[in-house]
Amino acid sequence: MGRIVDLCGEVAAAAEEGGEGLVLSPEAWDRLREDWKDDEIEDALSFVRDSLLQGELVDAADSLSAELLTLLGSFGTAATFAKLEAGEARFSVEIIARLARRVARIEEALQGFREGDKPDHRGFSALQTRLMDVGIEKAMWGPDDEQTEEERGH
Numbered sequence: 001m002g003r004i005v006d007l008c009g010e011v012a013a014a015a016e017e018g019g020e021g022l023v024l025s026p027e028a029w030d031r032l033r034e035d036w037k038d039d040e041i042e043d044a045l046s047f048v049r050d051s052l053l054q055g056e057l058v059d060a061a062d063s064l065s066a067e068l069l070t071l072l073g074s075f076g077t078a079a080t081f082a083k084l085e086a087g088e089a090r091f092s093v094e095i096i097a098r099l100a101r102r103v104a105r106i107e108e109a110l111q112g113f114r115e116g117d118k119p120d121h122r123g124f125s126a127l128q129t130r131l132m133d134v135g136i137e138k139a140m141w142g143p144d145d146e147q148t149e150e151e152r153g154h
Contacts, residue, residue: 004044007036011044022049058113061106066119068103072096073123081130097131104128 014028024032024045032041075084075096083089084096103124111118 004040007032007040007044008047011041012048015045015048022052058110062110062114065103065106065110068099069107069119069121069124072100072103072127073120076123076126076130081127085134093131093134096127100124100128100131 010032011024014024014032015022016025017023022045024041029041036044075081075089080089084091084093107118107121
């Protein structure tokens with residue numbers, strides 16, 4: 001395993017950004033061929049490319065998720081959520097709920113990759129709680145049951 005790690009380190013150090021991603025110069029290929037087979041060098045180059053792409057993907061997902069946490073978190077206050085439920089917001093409760101589920105999954109996946117502080121989840125957590133409460137309320141009431149504003153907690 002140590003040899004492969006050494007090769008990947010050498011490939012990463014020698015690789016340059018080209019039109020098709022990372023490439024090795026002819027000189028780097030010649031130098032690496034002294035100790036390695038072409039298929040080993042190609043595998044290492046592919047691994048290094050994938051690692052860099054994964055890093056870029058994680059960074060982009062982290063940035064996008066942080067922005068969505070802020071946006072969705074703004075619906076976590078009682079007043080804003082009431083407007084959402086009343087249909088007075090730009091988005092429906094269903095759209096916000098779908099986005100919240102996806103962002104929660106992304107946040108869960110990013111935990112293994114994120115370095116440093118994670119974004120503020122307070123507003124987003126409040127939104128998730130309010131969305132769960134709406135789901136529980138709908139499950140408790142049948143289609144013919146009517147709720148007063150007081151019963152709904154408004």
